[in-house]
Amino acid sequence: MMMIGSSFLVYTAANFTRKSVPPPISRFMAGYSISFCKTFHNGLFHQIRKSLVGVANLAHTSSHDYSTAVSDGTFKASDLQVKLAKPDQLQKKPDVGNLIFGKCFTDHMFTAEWEKPTGWGPPKISPLEPLRIHPAAKVLHYAIELFEGMKAYRGSDGKIRLFRPDLNMIRLLQGARRSMLPSFDPLEFVECMKRLIKIEEEWIPHSETSSLYIRPTFIGTDPSLGVALSNHAMLFVILCPVGPYFATGFKPVSLFADPSYVRAWPGGCGDTKLGANYAPTVFVQKTAEAAGLQQVLWLYGEDNQLTEVGTMNIFVFMKNEKGERELITPPLNGLILPGVTRQSILDLAREWKDFKVTERTITMKEVIQAQKEKRLLEVFGAGTACIVCPVSAISFQGTKYDIPTSEQESPVYQKFLKQLSDIYYGHISHPWGVLVD
Numbered sequence: 001m002m003m004i005g006s007s008f009l010v011y012t013a014a015n016f017t018r019k020s021v022p023p024p025i026s027r028f029m030a031g032y033s034i035s036f037c038k039t040f041h042n043g044l045f046h047q048i049r050k051s052l053v054g055v056a057n058l059a060h061t062s063s064h065d066y067s068t069a070v071s072d073g074t075f076k077a078s079d080l081q082v083k084l085a086k087p088d089q090l091q092k093k094p095d096v097g098n099l100i101f102g103k104c105f106t107d108h109m110f111t112a113e114w115e116k117p118t119g120w121g122p123p124k125i126s127p128l129e130p131l132r133i134h135p136a137a138k139v140l141h142y143a144i145e146l147f148e149g150m151k152a153y154r155g156s157d158g159k160i161r162l163f164r165p166d167l168n169m170i171r172l173l174q175g176a177r178r179s180m181l182p183s184f185d186p187l188e189f190v191e192c193m194k195r196l197i198k199i200e201e202e203w204i205p206h207s208e209t210s211s212l213y214i215r216p217t218f219i220g221t222d223p224s225l226g227v228a229l230s231n232h233a234m235l236f237v238i239l240c241p242v243g244p245y246f247a248t249g250f251k252p253v254s255l256f257a258d259p260s261y262v263r264a265w266p267g268g269c270g271d272t273k274l275g276a277n278y279a280p281t282v283f284v285q286k287t288a289e290a291a292g293l294q295q296v297l298w299l300y301g302e303d304n305q306l307t308e309v310g311t312m313n314i315f316v317f318m319k320n321e322k323g324e325r326e327l328i329t330p331p332l333n334g335l336i337l338p339g340v341t342r343q344s345i346l347d348l349a350r351e352w353k354d355f356k357v358t359e360r361t362i363t364m365k366e367v368i369q370a371q372k373e374k375r376l377l378e379v380f381g382a383g384t385a386c387i388v389c390p391v392s393a394i395s396f397q398g399t400k401y402d403i404p405t406s407e408q409e410s411p412v413y414q415k416f417l418k419q420l421s422d423i424y425y426g427h428i429s430h431p432w433g434v435l436v437d
């Protein structure tokens with residue numbers, strides 16, 4: 001039995017027994033978006049449950065078998081043990097204008113620990129402190145670790161909202177399964193995070209260009225060497241207030257596209273947020289910077305398929321050969337992280353029906369051809385950190401190709417930015433904005 005929460009009966013009984021064969025993330029998210037975007041449900045529970053039911057229909061198409069995935073009950077928000085920091089432990093709130101991403105943390109953190117065979121211990125909120133783990137802990141040797149990146153926004157109405165946390169929970173649980181870490185009830189976890197956010201409410205900037213970054217992290221803490229599943233695990237959450245991503249306005253970025261570096265490959269786990277996917281990218285990012293470029297455009301295959309940009313999903317907006325305006329992003333084929341922003345951009349664009357929207361492979365050859373024929377309109381990255389990030393140039397095989405993203409009269413990337421910001425900050429009431437109450 002994977003989950004104990006009665007709210008997950010469909011999920012539990014039908015799809016997540018030890019014998020079930022879950023689909024890889026790409027199919028999972030594809031099923032998710034199909035089932036979810038057709039109807040907007042009011043509660044988080046309905047959103048997650050519906051998406052998980054959608055997954056069941058794809059299970060038989062899986063090429064992976066994680067059937068031995070660990071599955072042991074859940075912790076519950078009602079069991080939360082809260083220990084607040086003493087007044088002298090509270091830090092001074094920073095000036096949001098000067099915040100550097102990821103360097104400033106709030107006063108409290110969430111932790112929950114799991115052990116085989118006893119299962120999940122009580123979830124805890126306590127003052128932020130260094131972790132105590134054994135030097136042999138599997139996370140330190142075999143990188144049994146995954147994480148999420150989400151945000152809480154303070155709206156114009158003073159209310160605090162999360163954005164589509166159900167999608168983060170799905171991605172987290174899929175990554176946990178790929179890492180053989182235990183599952184938990186995602187609704188209970190979201191409730192625990194809401195409690196933490198409420199406690200840290202004053203850390204959420206009173207600004208519509210800022211937010212509170214949420215970093216759920218899941219590690220294998222088994223104190224033993226040997227590449228094997230971890231019989232001990234820890235789930236924790238830390239929070240950072242973050243200022244505007246582009247402090248001095250939108251600055252388009254230039255991209256370094258070198259096919260000799262590959263971020264993800266078929267059968268790998270580039271479609272999960274395992275920390276192991278990120279360590280090897282730092283070297284390539286530094287190589288890009290040494291070449292005077294700002295981000296890495298990750299290519300794949302003999303035909304140089306565009307896959308992702310830095311730690312963002314990529315979108316290309318162009319006039320196709322038939323003269324139609326088309327928004328293209330690579331499909332969730334196992335090489336692509338199923339981004340929450342990516343999914344939201346696709347969902348919005350399909351709702352607007354202003355132009356063709358396609359999830360398909362796009363190669364450098366096609367981008368260069370469109371650029372030469374002046375059909376290429378915009379290239380942009382998409383992710384929780386920056387929302388959208390316009391691209392001004394791609395450097396590939398010795399040539400710098402200029403991209404006219406910022407030269408468009410009313411670029412589509414700005415329309416997505418506006419619509420998403422309106423949802424984050426509660427300017428419009430939307431089921432994707434989940435209240436922290």
Ligand SMILES: Cc1ncc(COP(=O)(O)O)c(C=O)c1O
Nearest residue numbers: 311312313337339340341383384
């Ligand atoms: C590799 C990669 N692609 C895409 C994204 C964007 O995902 P999201 O929109 O969920 O932030 C991220 C950020 O988490 C990422 O690390």
